[in-house]
Amino acid sequence: MAKEQAFFKNGLMAEGIAIDRDEFDESGYYQGTVHVWLHRKSESTTEVLLQKRAATKPVRPGEFDISAAGHIDEGESPIETAVRETCEELGLVVAPDELELAFVIRKTDLKKRIATVYLYEVDDSFTATFTDGEVESILWTPIDEFKAMTVDPARHLLAEHGNGYYAVLIERLERV
Known part of the structure; x- marks a missing residue:
């Protein structure tokens, strides 16, 4: 049986639904996901933390991506x-209460998802530890470089x- 996750239909959360991954695209539901973008201020700019996804990940292995992200489990809120x-x-x-809600967006790039996006500011003392095998490394990127990366x-x-x-x-991010 599929793990129960939070799904949305017509913008409303549908509770207690388990859909097999192979059947999800035809279900009419949107997966609930969360994105957390870490950022920090330096003397002259804002830097964004990108995670490099582990090579063992089935989706987007080895790519730079959101600082932290995942599916909303059944019974769990986005926060x-x-x-x-x-x-x-x-x-x-x-x-x-330290997470800042940035925006909510309906996404259809890989699967149908509703992503709740948060920002979180850290200082220079932050050190990442990788315990679940999903992240290979991190990269702090000045916002101007990040902006250029998003063009291609x-x-x-x-x-x-x-x-x-x-x-x-x-x-x-430019407003924080």
Whole structure:
């Protein structure tokens, strides 16, 4: 049986639904996902943390991607998922009220998803620890370089997110 995750239909969360991955695309539902983008201020710019996905990951192996992300489990809120995934993938314990809601977007690049996107500011003392095997390494990227990477993601091994995702993200990051 498939692991129960939070699914959305017509913008409303549908609870208690388990759909096999092979049948998901035809289901009419959207998977609930969370993205957490870590950033830090330096003297002259904002830097964005990219995770390099482990080569063993079935989706986007070896690509640079969101600082921390994952599916919303059944019975879990987006903010609870953000806290869990940030700890699992980067070893960073965050309090829910420290996460800043950036935006919510409907995505159709790989599968149908509704992504709740958060920002979280860290300082220079932050050190990532990789315990779940999903992340190979991290890369701090100045926002201007990150912006340039998003113009041609494939050239920079940056995961594509479609739907103007990066434009909205960069606009939010430039305001922090």
